[in-house]
Amino acid sequence: MRLLAVEDDPVIRKDVKAALQASGFHVETAEDGEDAWFLGDTEDYDLVVLDLGLPGMDGLSVLKRWRANGREMPVLVLTARGAWHERVEGIEAGADDYLPKPFRMEELVARARALVRRSVGQGSPVQTLGDLAIDTNRMAVSVRGVPVSVTALEYRLLSYLMLHRDRVVPPTELLEHLYGDDDAREANALEAILTRLRKKLGAGVIGTRRGFGYFLDAAEGRG
Amino acid sequence: MRLLAVEDDPVIRKDVKAALQASGFHVETAEDGEDAWFLGDTEDYDLVVLDLGLPGMDGLSVLKRWRANGREMPVLVLTARGAWHERVEGIEAGADDYLPKPFRMEELVARARALVRRSVGQGSPVQTLGDLAIDTNRMAVSVRGVPVSVTALEYRLLSYLMLHRDRVVPPTELLEHLYGDDDAREANALEAILTRLRKKLGAGVIGTRRGFGYFLDAAEGRG
DNA sequence: TTTGCACTGACAGTTCACTGACACTCATCG
DNA sequence: CGATGAGTGTCAGTGAACTGTCAGTGCAAA
Numbered sequence: 001m002r003l004l005a006v007e008d009d010p011v012i013r014k015d016v017k018a019a020l021q022a023s024g025f026h027v028e029t030a031e032d033g034e035d036a037w038f039l040g041d042t043e044d045y046d047l048v049v050l051d052l053g054l055p056g057m058d059g060l061s062v063l064k065r066w067r068a069n070g071r072e073m074p075v076l077v078l079t080a081r082g083a084w085h086e087r088v089e090g091i092e093a094g095a096d097d098y099l100p101k102p103f104r105m106e107e108l109v110a111r112a113r114a115l116v117r118r119s120v121g122q123g124s125p126v127q128t129l130g131d132l133a134i135d136t137n138r139m140a141v142s143v144r145g146v147p148v149s150v151t152a153l154e155y156r157l158l159s160y161l162m163l164h165r166d167r168v169v170p171p172t173e174l175l176e177h178l179y180g181d182d183d184a185r186e187a188n189a190l191e192a193i194l195t196r197l198r199k200k201l202g203a204g205v206i207g208t209r210r211g212f213g214y215f216l217d218a219a220e221g222r223g
Numbered sequence: 224m225r226l227l228a229v230e231d232d233p234v235i236r237k238d239v240k241a242a243l244q245a246s247g248f249h250v251e252t253a254e255d256g257e258d259a260w261f262l263g264d265t266e267d268y269d270l271v272v273l274d275l276g277l278p279g280m281d282g283l284s285v286l287k288r289w290r291a292n293g294r295e296m297p298v299l300v301l302t303a304r305g306a307w308h309e310r311v312e313g314i315e316a317g318a319d320d321y322l323p324k325p326f327r328m329e330e331l332v333a334r335a336r337a338l339v340r341r342s343v344g345q346g347s348p349v350q351t352l353g354d355l356a357i358d359t360n361r362m363a364v365s366v367r368g369v370p371v372s373v374t375a376l377e378y379r380l381l382s383y384l385m386l387h388r389d390r391v392v393p394p395t396e397l398l399e400h401l402y403g404d405d406d407a408r409e410a411n412a413l414e415a416i417l418t419r420l421r422k423k424l425g426a427g428v429i430g431t432r433r434g435f436g437y438f439l440d441a442a443e444g445r446g
Numbered sequence: 447t448t449t450g451c452a453c454t455g456a457c458a459g460t461t462c463a464c465t466g467a468c469a470c471t472c473a474t475c476g
Numbered sequence: 477c478g479a480t481g482a483g484t485g486t487c488a489g490t491g492a493a494c495t496g497t498c499a500g501t502g503c504a505a506a
Contacts, residue, residue, distance in 0.1 A: 107261070114265045125390075137390035139435045151494060152434025188452095189496050195454055196495090210451070210504065374483060411463095412485050418465060419484090433462070433493070 001025045001116060001177070002044065002164075006036040006059070007051045007078070016049065019105035020112060026176045033057025040066050040073070044167065047116050049108070051078045052090065060093050067094040074115045078103075127162050130218050132205055134162055143201055153178060154197045157190075161206065161216045170213040224248045224339055224379075225267065225400050229259040229282065230274045230301070239272065242328035243335060247379075249403050256280030263289050263296070267396070269386065270339050272331070274301045275313060283316050290317035297338045301326075350385050353441050355428055357385055366424055376401060377420045380413075384429065384439045393436040 003025040007013040017027045025047075030036040033056040040048055040062070052059035063075060077095040090098050097111055125137040131144045139155055141148045150158065160177050161169060171190055179185055194214070198206055207217040226248040230236040240250045248270075253259040256279040263271055263285070275282035286298060300318040313321050319338055322331060349358045354367045362378055364371045373381065383400050384392060394413055402408055417437070421429055430440040
């Protein structure tokens with residue numbers, strides 16, 4: 001899960017980042033409206049947490065410009081306490097949820113998860129790409145219809161690649177997703193998981209772009 | 224059965240909670256629309272009892288937002304006496320049943336049970352999966368037609384797995400369902416119940432997906 | 447050819463789930 | 477009131493599955 005947190009207060013920003021990272025998000029941050037707008041417009045995030053009170057371009061304007069440019073990622077807006085007009089304007093500008101300050105970190109995490117679940121979990125719980133199929137309800141994986149037994153880490157790695165099927169995912173990002181910053185492992189741990197997973201799935205499912213990262217190979221099985 | 228009761232009047236809330244707990248529901252409560260919406264959007268309930276007259280966000284808005292977000296749990300709406308327009312609006316907003324105030328607690332319990340039964344079993348109170356059969360009226364369990372005597376906790380665990388037969392249920396969720404957030408037990412308590420239950424049901428009924436959770440094994444007895 | 451990233455198999459430590467034993471609580475009954 | 481038994485949580489031990497590390501190999505890019 002790739003997430004952008006936009007918050008100008010360095011203390012809150014640090015706390016928010018820590019809490020979201022602890023619950024498995026890969027968190028990037030922006031401090032002002034200009035940076036936020038640029039990142040949100042050029043990068044692909046699964047979720048954006050956006051403070052409305054920002055220096056430079058204010059949050060509402062950022063959100064409106066994203067939506068005007070067709071950026072559809074879910075956005076969770078942080079508003080000052082009691083600022084009802086901000087909430088209404090936020091919803092109208094295209095926010096998917098709002099959270100009034102001050103808030104407990106657990107609440108932020110819960111809402112973030114709910115938003116992601118909602119945006120991801122629409123439609124069939126079975127995602128397919130080429131010969132590969134992942135049933136996110138049963139945590140089950142199959143290739144060409146044949147069930148493949150995968151472990152917890154293997155499954156998380158695979159579903160992350162499936163979620164970001166449209167790009168090459170760097171190993172650092174995969175490591176962060178699997179372990180978080182807290183207990184970092186060596187890069188080789190990731191390679192070990194990949195080796196085992198490839199042995200189970202067969203060749204050609206997970207591709208490598210040397211120096212950049214890994215990706216799901218859609219060409220396999222041509223469709 | 225996990226249930227959310229939304230009611231601002233503390234006296235009624237207490238009575239409702241007591242009555243529903245006495246009939247076997249695990250009851251959580253919310254006092255205003257904001258809390259209700261958040262809980263209903265982030266937690267998984269088997270039933271919601273919702274008073275329409277609430278401070279903050281009113282009940283109808285809460286219900287509409289749940290449905291707009293794809294939350295499908297059955298909702299029983301409580302309306303003021305004679306407020307016909309509220310009932311109509313409630314049904315249109317996605318309520319599954321309504322109950323005009325004042326009401327007798329027995330009636331509330333009866334309707335709550337009916338709603339859960341309707342949403343779970345398609346009319347029949349007996350649900351089957353593979354060799355397993357659960358009679359939700361009698362709280363009776365049988366395997367291959369042979370009655371099995373189960374305790375209260377075992378039954379609740381089993382019926383919850385039956386309710387969510389289409390997915391793997393994490394142990395944390397099972398713990399929440401069995402005990403609620405209030406008095407948490409160690410994960411081992413769950414495993415103890417599972418061991419006893421499996422001994423009664425025989426092998427192959429309840430499956431484990433290591434690192435994810437538990438599920439009812441439909442393949443057993445093939446049908 | 448050189449360089450360095452990526453891959454692999456083997457191994458060992460760790461974690462996870464399961465299980466039996468025991469203790470505690472509570473209701474029932476004499 | 478005390479005995480009894482069912483139900484259930486906790487503890488501790490076990491075995492198996494999982495996974496990180498290591499050491500060595502392969503291979504792509506420059």
